[in-house]
Amino acid sequence: MIRLCVWLLTAGWMISAAFAGNFKVFYPATHTGWVLETPSGKVYVIDPGIADEFYDTAPKHGTGIGTYLKQRGIKTVEAVVISHPHSDHFAAAAQLFRDFRVRELIDTGFNPRTNKFGGYNAEFWKAFEKSGAKHRVGLRAGATLAWDPELTVKVLGPKTPFWTYAESGKDAERYYNQNSLVLWVRHGSVSYLFTGDITQPAQNFLRTHYPAEIKDTAILGIPHHGKYYLQEDFARLVGSAHPAVRIGIASLSHTKKGPKADRVPVWRRDGLTIFTGDNHNDITVTSNGGNALTLETSKPSGAKTFQVIPVTASGR
Numbered sequence: 001m002i003r004l005c006v007w008l009l010t011a012g013w014m015i016s017a018a019f020a021g022n023f024k025v026f027y028p029a030t031h032t033g034w035v036l037e038t039p040s041g042k043v044y045v046i047d048p049g050i051a052d053e054f055y056d057t058a059p060k061h062g063t064g065i066g067t068y069l070k071q072r073g074i075k076t077v078e079a080v081v082i083s084h085p086h087s088d089h090f091a092a093a094a095q096l097f098r099d100f101r102v103r104e105l106i107d108t109g110f111n112p113r114t115n116k117f118g119g120y121n122a123e124f125w126k127a128f129e130k131s132g133a134k135h136r137v138g139l140r141a142g143a144t145l146a147w148d149p150e151l152t153v154k155v156l157g158p159k160t161p162f163w164t165y166a167e168s169g170k171d172a173e174r175y176y177n178q179n180s181l182v183l184w185v186r187h188g189s190v191s192y193l194f195t196g197d198i199t200q201p202a203q204n205f206l207r208t209h210y211p212a213e214i215k216d217t218a219i220l221g222i223p224h225h226g227k228y229y230l231q232e233d234f235a236r237l238v239g240s241a242h243p244a245v246r247i248g249i250a251s252l253s254h255t256k257k258g259p260k261a262d263r264v265p266v267w268r269r270d271g272l273t274i275f276t277g278d279n280h281n282d283i284t285v286t287s288n289g290g291n292a293l294t295l296e297t298s299k300p301s302g303a304k305t306f307q308v309i310p311v312t313a314s315g316r
């Protein structure tokens with residue numbers, strides 16, 4: 001009996017030791033979305049992206065989110081988070097619901113029904129209902145998520161009440177984009193910000209309501225994939241607590257639409273080091289629970305390590 005207890009304790013220690021430490025974030029080569037693998041081995045997907053060849057086995061486009069999950073041998077997705085119901089963010093969720101055991105759908109509840117400007121389609125709801133996943137709806141700034149004992153997960157946007165059509169410049173596309181769910185995740189000293197498609201007023205909201213989290217952000221999912229929307233005082237605040245690590249991740253398929261659309265040079269000018277997905281390149285960021293992170297790209301294949309060393313009040 002004593003032996004068995006010792007064995008169980010040892011096995012328990014081995015399991016926790018095997019998982020302790022790493023948090024992995026994957027950005028696909030196919031337009032948009034994120035896969036988060038937590039230190040305890042749970043998997044979350046934010047914005048599975050465009051459907052079909054962008055999602056699954058896409059030699060033409062590089063590794064999509066569906067392909068990545070299957071390559072990793074993942075069977076269960078704890079939650080699918082949809083930042084806002086534009087099809088380039090949610091459409092592949094229907095396939096995801098069919099391919100994996102998905103426990104939960106998380107969103108803001110903003111304008112969910114189909115109309116000519118956005119909203120989920122019938123296929124999405126059909127696949128969701130068939131999946132048996134729960135729906136956690138109505139997330140707004142101020143909420144927290146208990147995803148993993150080693151992670152702090154905060155919802156920083158959208159605000160309550162939602163941004164109005166008038167506050168969105170009476171532009172239907174911006175109205176949806178501005179109300180994107182914004183998630184901030186901290187692991188050890190490394191923090192990540194996932195912004196969906198937030199526009200300038202929503203970036204300004206983050207700057208004024210959550211300055212500590214924005215200064216601390218090491219890895220920024222650049223809003224709207226790097227296209228059009230940029231609030232420069234927000235950009236300059238991102239990661240300013242540790243100037244040697246200020247990384248932004250954007251998408252080439254958006255920014256290559258010409259200099260008028262492309263804000264990546266400005267994000268860069270404001271001090272961020274930019275890595276871009278697409279063009280067969282996918283990006284993986286791994287943090288170890290301390291102050292180190294490794295960023296790997298598939299094309300060109302390579303890894304870079306960074307150390308988050310906060311600026312002290314007395315120094316520099």
Ligand SMILES: [Zn+2]
Binds near residue numbers: 084086176177197
């Ligand atoms: Zn959008």
